[in-house]
Amino acid sequence: MDYKSLVEPVVALAEDAGRAILEVYSTDFEVQEKADESPLTQADLASHRWIDAGLKSLTPDIPIVSEEAGLPEFEERRRWKRCWIVDPLDGTREFVNRNGEFTVNIALIEDGRPVLGVVHVPVQNKTYVGCEGAGAQRRLGDGGSESIAVAKTAGNPVRVVGSRSHRGASLDAFLEAVGEHDLVPMGSSLKFCVVAEGGADVYPRLGPTSEWDTAAAQAVVEQAGGRVVTLDGKPMKYNAKADILNPFFCVIGSVDRDWLALLPDSE
Numbered sequence: 001m002d003y004k005s006l007v008e009p010v011v012a013l014a015e016d017a018g019r020a021i022l023e024v025y026s027t028d029f030e031v032q033e034k035a036d037e038s039p040l041t042q043a044d045l046a047s048h049r050w051i052d053a054g055l056k057s058l059t060p061d062i063p064i065v066s067e068e069a070g071l072p073e074f075e076e077r078r079r080w081k082r083c084w085i086v087d088p089l090d091g092t093r094e095f096v097n098r099n100g101e102f103t104v105n106i107a108l109i110e111d112g113r114p115v116l117g118v119v120h121v122p123v124q125n126k127t128y129v130g131c132e133g134a135g136a137q138r139r140l141g142d143g144g145s146e147s148i149a150v151a152k153t154a155g156n157p158v159r160v161v162g163s164r165s166h167r168g169a170s171l172d173a174f175l176e177a178v179g180e181h182d183l184v185p186m187g188s189s190l191k192f193c194v195v196a197e198g199g200a201d202v203y204p205r206l207g208p209t210s211e212w213d214t215a216a217a218q219a220v221v222e223q224a225g226g227r228v229v230t231l232d233g234k235p236m237k238y239n240a241k242a243d244i245l246n247p248f249f250c251v252i253g254s255v256d257r258d259w260l261a262l263l264p265d266s267e
Helices: 004-025 042-058 092-097 169-178 190-196 211-223
Strands: 064-066 082-090 103-110 113-121 126-131 135-140 145-147 158-163 181-186 202-205 227-230 249-252
Touching: 004 042, 004 103, 004 113, 004 126, 042 064, 042 082, 042 092, 042 103, 064 211, 082 092, 082 211, 103 211, 113 190, 113 211, 126 190, 126 211, 135 211, 158 169, 158 190, 169 181, 169 202, 181 190, 190 202, 190 211, 190 249, 211 227, 211 249
Parallel strands: 064 082, 158 181, 158 202
Antiparallel strands: 082 103, 103 113, 113 126, 126 135, 135 145, 202 249, 227 249
């Protein structure tokens, strides 16, 4: 399959969804609560509808897994060679808090691997792209585009990116093991992107996430020369089990330190 031919239409789709999100963002929107107590807004739903229709038109034979749609049974999903995994609005808490740190995530999965990922940042009008065979790039709203790559060596102090909304004792233990560091708090899949563009060295995630939270950004990181691995060092896989929850993982940019050895749950 020619993944590169999908880049431009998927980027356009993410940007259109981003505009639909910003239309809601500029209003006095209501916040509902889903069954898992996570927030839901009309922006989530508007983005989902836009992306769902667009992908069905672009690739009618490739099924879609979206946070805002029902998850098909694994008996059906396990037969898929390819699928899209979508988070129409990643970082709804950041959206509700109006800090701008939310994204649109669209990933193409093939045989469990993210081979194409688009992460759009509506407030910044910026888009990150990772495509197998084409590398990783950052696109700006003025039409500018530049290749990005992870840092070759860790900073001094080490630059650690962490969740703005979900910090816990495990991250504190990791930071103590790292030693001198700068912590970059951030929301949504932007945490992956700052590693991909060399702005941070490592992002440990020792808390719950779902596959739609990470798939697109994993493609960006990997195509920028980084790694996204579970605590046993294996690449994170997608659509490979009945539930949609990820194991704990680590996003690695610079490889001159053994980050997994510093994680409190890695023994």
